[in-house]
Amino acid sequence: MNKLYQEDSSRLSEKFTPKERGYHSNFEYWLLKRYRWFYRRLVRLRGKPVAIARGFAVGVFAGCFPFFGFQTLIGIILAALLRGSKVAAVIGTWISNPITYIPLYVLNFKVGKLLLGVKSVSSQDVDFKSFSSLIESKSIFIITFLVGCFVVGAIASISSYFVSLYIFQRLQRKNSKFKKK
DSSP states (O other): OHHHHHHHHHHHTSOOOTTTTTOSOHHHHHHHHHHHHHHHHHHTOOSOHHHHHHHHHHHHHHHTSOOTTTHHHHHHHHHHHTTOOHHHHHHHGGGSOTTTHHHHHHHHHHHHHHHHTOOOOOTTTSOTTOHHHHHHHHHHHHHHHHHHHHHHHHHHHHHHHHHHHHHHHHHHHHHHHHHHO
């Protein structure tokens, strides 16, 4: 009996590949592992649900802008100004990640084009010999893009506020039931 137990415990300490664990690919395993980590981070956040949701919404808003490297800083500053959770703001900025950059920014530009009524600026319309024409086409692109970022960010942050407020209120109720027992 003791020998059987030793064989089983040695088997448990072996490293299994993701395919042996039942995953179809290493990417699926990696994605599930990141999802679990993200979920645990959200569940462990402390504070009032309103402050956490406010911080998360501000982070989502900052994450919709193309200021790489500064999105997190902008989210933390906005969370501090609006008395939201700074950790939730950092998590909210992860809306823009290497997988979602391109679709998010294409959406932002299209929304900006729709709102401002700008036609597409093609390379044929720009006179590359004229510096002022080049600057004008770039400024139109940047303004259109930033207007789209602001509108998409505002809509995404408002909706993420209400969704995350609901989720964090439920999580706190669920956790308080376990603590009372």
